[in-house]
Amino acid sequence: MNNRILELLEKQGGSYLSGELLSQELGISRTAIWKQIKKLEAAGYEIEASRRLGYRLMGRPSKLTMQELGLKLQEKQVSMIHGIRLFDAVDSTQNIAQRLAEDGAPEGTLVIADQQTNGRGRMGRKWVSPHGKGIWMSFILRPGMPIHFAPQLTLLTAVALCRALRAAAAPLDIGIKWPNDLLIGGKKISGILLESTAEEERLRYVIAGIGISVNLTKEDFPQELLDIATSLQIQLGRPLGRAEIVAGFFAQFEQLYAIYQKEGFAPIQTLWEALSVTLHKPTKLIIGGKETIGTPIGLNEQGALIVQREDGTRVPLFSAEQVPPAG
Structure with missing residues (x-):
């Protein structure tokens, strides 16, 4: 009621x-x-x-509420969410979702918090997660597919999130930096972390973690991050409804996940390449501690980034650090 x-x-x-x-x-x-x-x-x-x-x-409440989340998911006709665990503050939504998955929680279980005290990104990096200003969430997937398809799910999640944020924060030009960041004008606004557990070469479950800097102000960021990180509010000049963004993301994800399961990776690949800010720009890549210069030219059918080196050879990458070359 x-x-x-x-x-x-x-x-x-x-x-x-x-x-x-x-x-x-x-x-x-x-x-x-x-x-x-x-x-x-x-x-x-x-x-x-x-x-x-x-x-x-x-x-609206400064805190996320079950009422508002439920309403927005219903408005967007999202059916994939099967249970929401909403917290005021947690160490990491990723940790909680992993424990729930091990206990048998179904696909579509969502863990979301107003604050993370130990949020993490790729390679163990910490994520700035102040109270009531961002979206810090993880959800469970049980795709039941071979483990080598896992990178495709990261790319699918990035496409869904980019499309949702572009809709919520128009006219901001938001793009995807390979493999898991969303940027505005070269500054990070969101990160994605997918962690999977496999058994006999098949995925038992995948935990998809997402952090979005929604209504953070410049004062919320450490001084050393101001040149590389930003928020939707800083860029747009006004705050946004977090529950609306959550629902918009899951509406996009549910649609793309269904397409992926029916048609495979090709449609997702096309969408990702169209939204990418990574492609066709010479880039310094750090692979296994070694630096090389190459130009990303697209994805292959497995979801690897194809990089053309300066000598013309092409290599597929599933993981690497990517930074602009000096000068």
């Missing part, structure tokens, strides 16, 4: 909706409407009430 009231108030776009119309729409008394409004206020929603005009939504 709360979700339905919230949906109707949101559709008003900040205008009043009378208690009488709410009562007629939901088939309950105006007293019952008032009680439900009080529950929404207790959950952190700011609702202005007028005896003459009715109710209007003035603000």
